[in-house]
Amino acid sequence: MTDKSVKITDPKQPVDIRSTTGGGGWLYTDTVKDHFFNPRNFMRYGEEETFKHNAMGRVGSPACGDEMVLWLNIDPKTEKIAECRWRTFGCGSAIASTSALSEMVVENGGMPIDEALKIKPQDILNRLGGLPDRKVHCSVLGDKALQAAVNDYFRQTGQHTRIVTAGSKVIDADLHITDHDIEEAVLEGAKTLEDLQKKLKIGIINKESLPAIEDLLRYYQEKYYG
Amino acid sequence: MFIKPKIKREIYLDHAATTYCSPEVVAAMLPYFTEVYGNPSSLYHKGREANGVLNDSRRTVAKLVNALPENIIFTGGGSESDNLAIYGVARAHESRGKHIITTTIEHHAIIHPLEDLQKQGWEVTYLKVDEEGFVKVEDVVKAIRPDTVLVSVMYANNEVGTIEPIADIGREILKYRKENNTTYPFFHTDACQAAGYINLDVEKLHVDLMTVNGSKMYGPKGVGMLYVRRGVRLKPLIVGGGQERRLRAGTENVPAIVGFAKAFELAQQQIESESKRVGDLTAFMWKELQEKIPKLKLNGPELGDRRLPNNLNVTFIDVEGEAMLLYLDEYGIMCSTGSACTSESLDPSHVLLAMGLPYEYSHGSLRFTFGHCNSKKDVEYIIKYLPDVIKQLREISPVNMGNVKHAKYKK
Numbered sequence: 001m002t003d004k005s006v007k008i009t010d011p012k013q014p015v016d017i018r019s020t021t022g023g024g025g026w027l028y029t030d031t032v033k034d035h036f037f038n039p040r041n042f043m044r045y046g047e048e049e050t051f052k053h054n055a056m057g058r059v060g061s062p063a064c065g066d067e068m069v070l071w072l073n074i075d076p077k078t079e080k081i082a083e084c085r086w087r088t089f090g091c092g093s094a095i096a097s098t099s100a101l102s103e104m105v106v107e108n109g110g111m112p113i114d115e116a117l118k119i120k121p122q123d124i125l126n127r128l129g130g131l132p133d134r135k136v137h138c139s140v141l142g143d144k145a146l147q148a149a150v151n152d153y154f155r156q157t158g159q160h161t162r163i164v165t166a167g168s169k170v171i172d173a174d175l176h177i178t179d180h181d182i183e184e185a186v187l188e189g190a191k192t193l194e195d196l197q198k199k200l201k202i203g204i205i206n207k208e209s210l211p212a213i214e215d216l217l218r219y220y221q222e223k224y225y226g
Numbered sequence: 227m228f229i230k231p232k233i234k235r236e237i238y239l240d241h242a243a244t245t246y247c248s249p250e251v252v253a254a255m256l257p258y259f260t261e262v263y264g265n266p267s268s269l270y271h272k273g274r275e276a277n278g279v280l281n282d283s284r285r286t287v288a289k290l291v292n293a294l295p296e297n298i299i300f301t302g303g304g305s306e307s308d309n310l311a312i313y314g315v316a317r318a319h320e321s322r323g324k325h326i327i328t329t330t331i332e333h334h335a336i337i338h339p340l341e342d343l344q345k346q347g348w349e350v351t352y353l354k355v356d357e358e359g360f361v362k363v364e365d366v367v368k369a370i371r372p373d374t375v376l377v378s379v380m381y382a383n384n385e386v387g388t389i390e391p392i393a394d395i396g397r398e399i400l401k402y403r404k405e406n407n408t409t410y411p412f413f414h415t416d417a418c419q420a421a422g423y424i425n426l427d428v429e430k431l432h433v434d435l436m437t438v439n440g441s442k443m444y445g446p447k448g449v450g451m452l453y454v455r456r457g458v459r460l461k462p463l464i465v466g467g468g469q470e471r472r473l474r475a476g477t478e479n480v481p482a483i484v485g486f487a488k489a490f491e492l493a494q495q496q497i498e499s500e501s502k503r504v505g506d507l508t509a510f511m512w513k514e515l516q517e518k519i520p521k522l523k524l525n526g527p528e529l530g531d532r533r534l535p536n537n538l539n540v541t542f543i544d545v546e547g548e549a550m551l552l553y554l555d556e557y558g559i560m561c562s563t564g565s566a567c568t569s570e571s572l573d574p575s576h577v578l579l580a581m582g583l584p585y586e587y588s589h590g591s592l593r594f595t596f597g598h599c600n601s602k603k604d605v606e607y608i609i610k611y612l613p614d615v616i617k618q619l620r621e622i623s624p625v626n627m628g629n630v631k632h633a634k635y636k637k
Contacts, residue, residue: 036552042622062586062625065546065565065574069624087624091548091565095622 028092029129035096040103043071043085051085054156057148060141066090068098070145072105074153080110086145093128093135100127101142113150117164119143121224136224137187171216172202172209179216186220193217231557231611237604239561241442241536241597242384242419247485248444248598254488255446258481266478267467276480283487290494291436291453292427299452299470300483304418304439306463307452308335310474311414311435314460315376316343322410323373324348329361330580331388332380333416337576353379357582358527359388367398374411381420381431385564385577385593386526387537389424390415396432412458418442418450422493423501423534434458438490440482444598445489449482504596505535507605511594512538514609519616521627525564525578525591536596539564541587543627545619550592553615559608564591586627 028036043051053071060067066089073083084106088098101124105111121140125131147164154162169179177200185199193214196202203210238246258279264272266280284295291298301307316326326343328336330352340350351369353361361379370377377399382389392415399413414435417426422443428436435458439450454460454473466475493500509529515522521543527533542550547565554561564575565588573579574588583591 036549037556039622045621058624062544062546062589062627063584065585065589067624087622089544089623089625090546092552094546095549 027132028096031100031127031129032093032096032131035099035128036092039095039099041084041086041099041106042102043069043087047085051083053083053085055149055153057145057150057152059144059148060090062089066094066141068094068141068145070098070102070149072149072153074113074150075110076157078110079113081105081113081116082110088141090141091135093131094141097124097128097131097142098145100124101146103127105146113153116146117150119146133225137184140187171212172200172206177202182213182216183220186217187224190217191221229611229614231607234558235604235607236558237560237607238599239559239594239596239604239608242593242595243562244441244447245444245597246599247441247446248489248492250492251445251485251489255481255485258484262480266480267469276478279484280478280480283483286487287451287490290426290490291438292429293453294456296471297428297453297455299454299473300478300486301450301452301470301474302479303441303448303450304333304416304437305335307437307439307450308333308416309339310452310460310463311378311437312336312339312343312376313463314473315412315414315435315458316348317461318459319375319410323371323375325351325371325374327351327353327366327369327374327377327411329353329355329379329390331355331359331361331383331385331577332378333384333418336378336380336416355388355580358532359383359386359577359581360527360532361390361395363391363394363398366395367402370399370402370411372406376414377411378414378416381415381417381426382424382534383526383577384419385575386539386581387419387534388526389420389532389534392431392433400432409457412455419534421490423497423536425494425497428453428455440486440489443489443493446482446485449479449486451486500598501535504600505529507596507600507602508535508538508594510602511605511608512540514605515540515612518609518613523587525581525583525587538594538596539591540594541583541591542616543587543590544623544625545590545616546623547589547591549619550590550615553619554592554612557607557611557615559611561592561594564593565589586625 051071053073055072055074057070068088069086071085072081075082084102086098086102088095104127105116121143124142151163171177171179171182181200182196185196190196190199196213196217197204203213262275262279264276266273266277284298288295288298301310324347326340326348328340328350344350353365353369355361366377379390379392379395381392396413399411403409412434415433416437418437418439419442420426421438426436434455436453437450441447460473462473464475469475469478512529523541523543525539525541547563551561551563564578574585578588578591
């Protein structure tokens, strides 16, 4: 079953949600399927009032197709994540990857928040046994939501110096396009400069930014698909 | 928490994607694989026999659209017919002008060739549609310029079932040509979705080119036709042996063409009865959905004669389409979504966006398209399970939009 959703790593492969290796089996691995149909730790109706938490992170928006909210109960003494709840608006892999993440952070007595901040999209992918290439962007929200929640905890506890700010750099000043926008575009499937320009209209008026854009494109391609 | 159905049914509700090939059609095709397999261009008996049946099929199809046999070009399907109409007209008439008019809700087999032509210096006017997906006849007329060589408007939309006023547009284009003493622009319509539900009389529609394909009306896949009015020159996409009046080279796919003609004939016979039957199913399902599930929005026109009778496109607010689709698949229910997650570009359906639907609504749309194999039992089965699927996914979802258009979700 699992071979039907092998992660295609060659970014030159055409973007396609269809399985290229299997027959009528599932597009996703059995792990993904299990998390999708039996989501763990999600915030049930009415539980918002009673679930004790000291951190919350929200990323994405339904307009982009994915939104994720994460509630954490962090033990202030050990700084381990004792409990976690989430809600996700998104496709099958977005729901499954949030569910998997929620397991990762609470198992074995809870993950220390310093460690949780180091979780990368790839870690969630590994846990799920891979996702189809074009679905990778769905799992990226998980680590961002986690970071947002941990930052919220730092804020709540007055530890402002520990807040992790993912610094964004403006690449195209005319259009105010940042490196984050380029990262997003790559995750959404942009593989060439032309794809990027189609999505973001960058570097068309402002030609000087082209080398920096190409560098970032290579960097994010490597990071997510390399 | 996933409640397995006691008896899992298989319910296919994606007839706008493709239909099964009807057994009658398959039976009609069979002899042409193994017995009458000659090349219609060959002069000996086996070739002549194949050519005979090819001519018969062409006559059958021509009659169904009220055309002459020589106006029918058999192709490898709807996309090829659309491509041939766009590139064929563009390349044969570019000395006359480089402007084409179309709509924002066309199929990609129209939009992508046009985008390609734009890169080659063509100008394309994409007409806006209203929130039900209708293009205005007067907008088409207003957009015509002296250098416009082609107007292409789909007959019925594949996603939301909007039936465009093709005959009215055709009449206005005729009027324009008469008043300006010109043969341009030509008028093309993609009638792939309309076939089997609406009559396709090219004289009444006043079209110069019309696309129809087999796999949406219980015929085989990989075969379609382009009606080309006499006097409309085209440049072929495929050249070689000069088949199909030199407009589409390659040995004719005789079994598929026979199947196409048979399927078209059967579909035409059943237009009224089938429209009524699936129309009732669609109406029943929409009524039940509204009673059982809160926060819905019907996409496209109200059910009725301005919409394909087999199409139901609904947004389930606060939930994402692919997640719903995968759940429904577990229940044996097959439909499609306008959500980004199933598209190539990660943008939601261009049709829903063109109709002014906000992104968050487009992501949560499901399209059910009924067909021959569906019955009231199917709808009852769906209504039994769909409300719980939606309830479960809404519980997981952090989004809770007010039932107001463009509502912003408060933190």
